Amino acid sequence: MSADLQKVEDFLVHEARLLDARDWEAWNALFTPDGIYWMPAAPGQDDPLQHVSLVYENALLREIRIRRFADTSAFSLQGGPRGWRIVANVRIDAQDPASNTITVSSRLMATEYQRDRTTRFEAFVTHRLVPEGESFRIALKRVELLDCDAARGDINLYL
Numbered sequence: 001m002s003a004d005l006q007k008v009e010d011f012l013v014h015e016a017r018l019l020d021a022r023d024w025e026a027w028n029a030l031f032t033p034d035g036i037y038w039m040p041a042a043p044g045q046d047d048p049l050q051h052v053s054l055v056y057e058n059a060l061l062r063e064i065r066i067r068r069f070a071d072t073s074a075f076s077l078q079g080g081p082r083g084w085r086i087v088a089n090v091r092i093d094a095q096d097p098a099s100n101t102i103t104v105s106s107r108l109m110a111t112e113y114q115r116d117r118t119t120r121f122e123a124f125v126t127h128r129l130v131p132e133g134e135s136f137r138i139a140l141k142r143v144e145l146l147d148c149d150a151a152r153g154d155i156n157l158y159l
Contacts, residue, residue: 003102003131009090011136012106012127016085019158024066027158028059032130032137037062037158039143054148054155065158081114085159093126101139102129108143110159121159122146 018027031037038048039055048056057065086109094103108123128140143159 003092003095003129005090005092007134008092008102008104008129008136009087011129012087012090012104015138016087016108020082020084022069022082024069024158028062028066030136030138031059031062031141032139033059035059035138036140037143038140039145039155039159040148042149043144045144045148054145055143081112083110083112085110087125100130102131102136103127104129108159112155121155123159125159 015027015030018030035058036048037055037057039053040048041052041054045051045053087106088109089105089107091105092102093105095101096103104127106125106127108121108125110121110123112119112121123146124144126140126142126144127138129136130139145159
């Protein structure tokens with residue numbers, strides 16, 4: 001198994017564009033059935049099950065959040081949060097032929113806008129990808145915010 005950095009970068013940019021377009025269903029379809037979206041609550045946190053996380057979602061929890069995004073009666077989401085993402089410094093960190101996974105790191109700059117308020121997020125992102133055909137599926141997306149341990153309000157979109 002030999003991963004092509006350009007294909008990995010293209011996949012991460014494709015993922016970011018789906019999120020920018022608020023195409024939550026297509027984005028969610030990028031995950032493996034047991035795929036996890038994780039946002040640690042402390043720098044360097046290595047175990048989401050033994051420590052509090054900002055977000056730790058399996059397929060069911062992502063589906064629930066996506067349904068909430070579509071619910072026009074959800075007051076906290078009125079005004080339609082929207083955002084832009086920039087993915088940079090993509091690197092292939094490891095390839096594991098035994099598990100058929102590729103571990104990739106990148107930097108993310110994201111901006112959320114909702115109801116006259118702009119919030120910026122910077123993060124170190126790790127993806128564990130499973131090659132599938134000419135593309136990949138996400139087994140794990142770990143988003144470590146630069147200020148993950150800071151006091152904050154709701155994060156109303158996926159980063």
